[in-house]
Amino acid sequence: MKRLVLLAAALCLSGAAYAVEPAEMLKDPALEARARDVSKELRCVVCQNETIDESHAEIAHDMRVLVRERITAGDSNQQIIDYMVSRYGDYVRLSPRFMTSTLILWIGPFVILLIGGFVVAARLRQAGLDPDLQIPDEQLAAHSEMGDKT
Amino acid sequence: MTDTVATQPRPQKKASRWPYLIPLVAVLALGGVFAKRLLDVERGVEVNALPTVLLDTPVPAFDLEPLPGHAQGLKNEDLKGQVYLINFWGSWCVTCLYEHPVLLKVAAAGDIPIYGVAWRDTPEKSLAWLAERGDPYARSGQDPNSKAAIAFGVAQAPESFLVDAQGIIRYKQAGPISMQDWQTKIQPLAAMLKAQQKQ
Incomplete structure (x- = not known):
């Protein structure tokens, strides 16, 4: 061993x-x-x-x-x-410098994340779920009870 | 397990279609980038060549040992005042074989001198190569530990630089010089630089 x-x-x-x-x-x-x-x-x-x-x-x-x-x-x-x-x-250089020609490398991922966020928000709204909607507590409780039963 | 889910009524809201276009646009954009690269390869553009930062800058200082039996080595100060081609090569370099006959022809034509840098090689092997295939170089220097090669930003042999009479690098060829490269790019530029020199 x-x-x-x-x-x-x-x-x-x-x-x-x-x-x-x-x-x-x-x-x-x-x-x-x-x-x-x-x-x-x-x-x-x-x-x-x-x-x-x-x-x-x-x-x-x-x-x-x-x-x-x-x-x-x-x-x-x-x-x-x-x-x-x-x-x-x-x-x-293995790590690219921050300059105009490398801008897309540095901020690209954040832009894509932002676009993704918008898409998710749009989808949620489309499915009738307002992402900003506050769900009342009793509804939430009812939901989790249903979940418990299955 | 079959489609029980599908029977549920979906909310009758007008669906926005634009998010579905994002992947399509992304794929098209990516395809465009790939297509450009492929077309570049087709047209013979060197896609993997490093950008030449030394273009239009003074030639780096070098002072290289001669090959055994040769009287002179290679020193940048000795070469001032003339238009010349400096060529990095090695007996281990396969594409140098392809370039060698072109260099011999260029040297025989005598437009400009070619100076050779035997890069990362033993003097014996360099001499054997030149003895067997002919020596196009007006002078040769040895660069066994890449000092000059790194100073010139050389990544792979062969690489050649056209230097003007003021000691400024005016052209870089990464990879072998073909007869076409010589006739269409290097020779005209060299002729122009020599004409400028006379004025």
Whole structure:
């Protein structure tokens, strides 16, 4: 049993494997943690939806190494991300910036939710149920009694 | 279990139909987006190409080691004052095979020099490729750890950049240059840039 638990734990943890190789890592754990943070912000340019932290592509490897070199040289996280954006464009950010061309990404879900709300309200009204209607207590009680019987 | 529910009288209210149109409109809009992409592919528009942020900006600084046996490496400062094409390639790159004969022809025509960046490759393999297939490059440099490639925003080989005499990137080709690309896009632009240079 204990073995099984250990195996299950090992399998669960192995899901979090990353592409970073031991040879790439910085000796200073604080700097390495920063490198990981930056790497998770940057998209691998040949694999569409992976961060360079996860990707095994060779260019992603080289970008990770560059991130670590810049950190060691004293650049801030933002400076490194800005450098990559200046080379590859906004594409390289995994989380899109809030700007005119990404407006639909950011507010789209809320607009759809709003439309959904209107549709539901319209349907309820159509079915003769006013969503704002206050149901008298005795009616409600009668309803729940009926429910109890079935 | 059969349709006992359906026998219930429904409220005689005038039903509003517009909410039913929303999915239809959404599907049509989505279909329009897909159709545009498909037509783009049909017309040969590079749909997956990254937008070129470096267009009309100065060429990044680079200083690359020469291939063994070659006298000169590749340095951006040495290339100033001329219109040139810089080409990122690798012996591991399949589409470079397709592009290579075009580069040889362009180099032989002698309109503009082509400079080669042997990207992420061993010098032995790069030299073997050039020895076997011919060397279109006026000069070559090595970029084993993608320093120059990242500075140029290169994602996949081959990629080429047309640089003017002021060191400004004027054109980027992601993917192999075909003879048609050369004749219809790059050659005319290069000729125009060279004419401007003489003025």
